[in-house]
Amino acid sequence: MVFQDATAFIFNNKGMSSSMSTKNATTSGWKAGDRSPKIWKGKLTFIMAAAGSAVGLGNLWKFPYIAGENGGGAFVLVYLAFILCFGIPLLAAEIGIGRSTRKNAYSAFDSLAEKTGANKHWKKVGGLAISTSYLILSFYTVVAGWCLYYFYISATGRFNDPAQSFDKSFTSGIFEALLASPISLIIFSTIFLGMTYAIVTSGVVKGIEKTINWLMPSMMLMLTVLIGYSAAVGDFDAAVEFLFMPDFSKLTLDSIIIALGHSFFTLSLASAAMITYGSYMPTDNSIPKTAFAVAGVDILVALTAGLAIFPLVFKYGLEPGAGPGLMFISLPLIFNDMPYGQLFGSAFFFMMFIAALTSAISLMEPTVAWLEQRFNWTRNKSAALTTLSLWVVSLGTVLSLNEWDSPIFFGKTLFDALDYLTANVFMTAGALATAIFCGFCLKQEQLEVMFGKGSLAIPSFKFTMRYLAPLFVATLTLASI
Ligand code: PFF
Numbered sequence: 001m002v003f004q005d006a007t008a009f010i011f012n013n014k015g016m017s018s019s020m021s022t023k024n025a026t027t028s029g030w031k032a033g034d035r036s037p038k039i040w041k042g043k044l045t046f047i048m049a050a051a052g053s054a055v056g057l058g059n060l061w062k063f064p065y066i067a068g069e070n071g072g073g074a075f076v077l078v079y080l081a082f083i084l085c086f087g088i089p090l091l092a093a094e095i096g097i098g099r100s101t102r103k104n105a106y107s108a109f110d111s112l113a114e115k116t117g118a119n120k121h122w123k124k125v126g127g128l129a130i131s132t133s134y135l136i137l138s139f140y141t142v143v144a145g146w147c148l149y150y151f152y153i154s155a156t157g158r159f160n161d162p163a164q165s166f167d168k169s170f171t172s173g174i175f176e177a178l179l180a181s182p183i184s185l186i187i188f189s190t191i192f193l194g195m196t197y198a199i200v201t202s203g204v205v206k207g208i209e210k211t212i213n214w215l216m217p218s219m220m221l222m223l224t225v226l227i228g229y230s231a232a233v234g235d236f237d238a239a240v241e242f243l244f245m246p247d248f249s250k251l252t253l254d255s256i257i258i259a260l261g262h263s264f265f266t267l268s269l270a271s272a273a274m275i276t277y278g279s280y281m282p283t284d285n286s287i288p289k290t291a292f293a294v295a296g297v298d299i300l301v302a303l304t305a306g307l308a309i310f311p312l313v314f315k316y317g318l319e320p321g322a323g324p325g326l327m328f329i330s331l332p333l334i335f336n337d338m339p340y341g342q343l344f345g346s347a348f349f350f351m352m353f354i355a356a357l358t359s360a361i362s363l364m365e366p367t368v369a370w371l372e373q374r375f376n377w378t379r380n381k382s383a384a385l386t387t388l389s390l391w392v393v394s395l396g397t398v399l400s401l402n403e404w405d406s407p408i409f410f411g412k413t414l415f416d417a418l419d420y421l422t423a424n425v426f427m428t429a430g431a432l433a434t435a436i437f438c439g440f441c442l443k444q445e446q447l448e449v450m451f452g453k454g455s456l457a458i459p460s461f462k463f464t465m466r467y468l469a470p471l472f473v474a475t476l477t478l479a480s481i
Contacts, residue, residue: 039282046281048213049362050095050294053273055216056359057143058266059302060352061327062419064309066258068320071250072242075259076306078251082263083295086472089464090269090431092291092457093438096450098278099287104369105129105272108279109437118441125433129272130366132426134386136271137363138393139418141196142401143324144356145189147349149178150328152188154345159335166336168316168329175325185398192353193391196360200368201383215358219301219351226308226348229334234311242320243306253480260476261424266298268359270430271422272366287450288457324419364390432473439466 040046067075101108106126113122153159153174164170178184230236264270281290305327312330313320322329335345364386371382396404400414409417439462451457 040280043285046277046285047290047293048216049277049280050268050274050290051216051297052355052358053268053277053362054266054294054298054359055219055301056355057140057147057352058262058359059298060305060355061143061324062262063266063302064306065322065324065326066262067243067306068310068313068326069323070252070255070258071247072320073244073246074248074251075255076243076303077246078256079259079263080299082260083267083299085464086260086431086435086469087263087267087269088291088295089461090264090434090469091267091274091294092287092450092461093434093465094269094274095278095281095287095290096447097434097438098275099281099283100446100449102279104279104373105275105366106370107373108275112437112446113441116441116443116446118437122433122437122441125430125437126272126275128426128430128433129270129275130370132422132430133271133273133363133366134390135393135418135426136265136422137196137360138390139397139415140356140360140363141193141390141394142185142189142397142415144192144353144360145185145187146178146328147353147356148188148192149184150332151346151349151353154332154335154342154349157342159332159345160342164336166333168318168333171329171332172325174332175328179325179401182398182402185401186395189394189398190391192356192360193387193394195357196364197383197387199357199361200364201380215351215354216297219355220304222344222348222351223301223304223308225344226331226334227304229338230308230311233334233337234313234315236307236311238314239307239310242310242314243303253476257424257428257476257480260473261428264427264431265423266302267295268362270427270434271363273362276366276369277362286452288455428473428477432470435465435469435473438462439464439470 040049063079067079097108097112098105101111103111104126106123109126110120110123112118113120158174159166268274281287309327309330310320312318312333313322313326316330316333318326318330320326331348332345335341335348338344364383367386368379368382371377371386372379375382377385397415397418400408400416405413408414409421412420444458447458447462448455451461
């Protein structure tokens with residue numbers, strides 16, 4: 001099957017129709033005679049899938065540590081402004097590109113460029129987006145492996161040993177020992193990658209919609225309990241001040257670039273995931289409303305994660321700019337003396353692992369879908385080759401945390417370079433190109449297919465895509481050069 005997709009399988013229990021009506025086909029850009037695309041049914045299905053992609057390690061692991069590294073409040077404010085001004089319109093654009101073409105990212109740009117008479121090289125923006133998702137997954141899988149390792153050690157009582165004195169040197173020691181052990185890193189990231197492969201290749205986890213249904217509420221519940229507990233034992237006032245009182249003197253050009261890149265990363269933009277998922281979105285779902293809902297959930301999870309972590313950071317004298325280990329070093333500090341800490345700690349890391357898994361599926365899907373369609377390979381072959389090659393690339397990431405722990409790119413190790421480059425260079429460039437494409441190449445007709453005839457969203461969308469986003473990103477890029 002040419003247009004075969006794991007996520008389509010995953011979501012296809014009862015919900016998904018295997019064919020579209022002629023009416024829908026016309027309004028969605030499909031001509032009669034095209035191969036029937038898979039469409040998710042149900043109003044919430046798409047929102048759940050997109051939220052599952054957006055909410056992940058970016059919210060729980062990355063946001064707190066980059067907020068810490070970049071001075072807190074002012075960075076958070078700029079990040080929120082970017083989500084509102086650029087993230088939400090771009091999210092709508094990508095979902096719209098997917099839904100109006102019902103194709104993978106590369107072919108979606110190709111077909112829209114052809115329809116609008118634009119330059120055929122626009123399809124390379126789709127190619128860049130697919131490569132970005134591939135590169136992100138090569139380090140995402142390693143961090144997800146950390147969550148699995150932490151689940152394992154929490155469940156086996158490592159954080160609840162009464163004989164152990166619990167302080168930051170103990171929890172930092174555990175984290176450093178993990179990074180120093182290539183074998184542990186390889187084992188846990190391989191399990192994670194294997195699970196992602198299993199889901200993407202066979203769609204066996206038909207209940208991913210159900211998973212996301214329980215994941216989101218339980219994640220919010222756990223984060224709320226964590227906030228409560230960490231507020232009770234930690235320094236909550238200092239955390240609120242750090243996260244929400246902007247001190248603009250701490251804002252540098254680099255932190256603005258990082259905030260911009262993270263607003264794309266956290267919404268899964270410029271990496272083909274939202275275009276691919278958009279291609280399964282039912283025609284009667286509202287794209288602007290969906291984009292706001294997904295961004296709202298995403299922001300909420302990131303801010304609650306920050307509010308759970310920083311009271312502990314200040315109470316226990318950790319460095320807010322401690323880097324990627326921040327969450328793994330700070331949270332275990334309270335699992336020790338919390339009632340049911342062993343159960344709660346392991347449940348928390350398990351939930352984090354599942355949140356990473358729902359994002360990883362959306363990171364693997366664009367490459368697999370492209371391989372299937374480009375080379376006419378089976379889904380299994382495409383997924384297996386993607387996974388195997390990713391596994392090899394991820395070994396580089398693993399080794400850059402220990403054996404090859406030396407700077408290879410502007411003073412950054414391979415791990416840090418991939419993390420920085422994907423979000424702040426590739427995604428920013430991809431988002432800029434997407435904005436220009438939507439602002440200048442798409443015609444009123446395509447925008448109406450995306451947003452509906454006479455939609456009030458169209459003029460502001462066009463203005464943002466045509467002027468606001470390109471001018472802002474170009475200014476920022478020039479200033480940084
Ligand atoms: N948005 C995800 C997170 O915050 O963890 C990461 C991500 C998923 C980025 C899917 C890009 C993507 F295509």
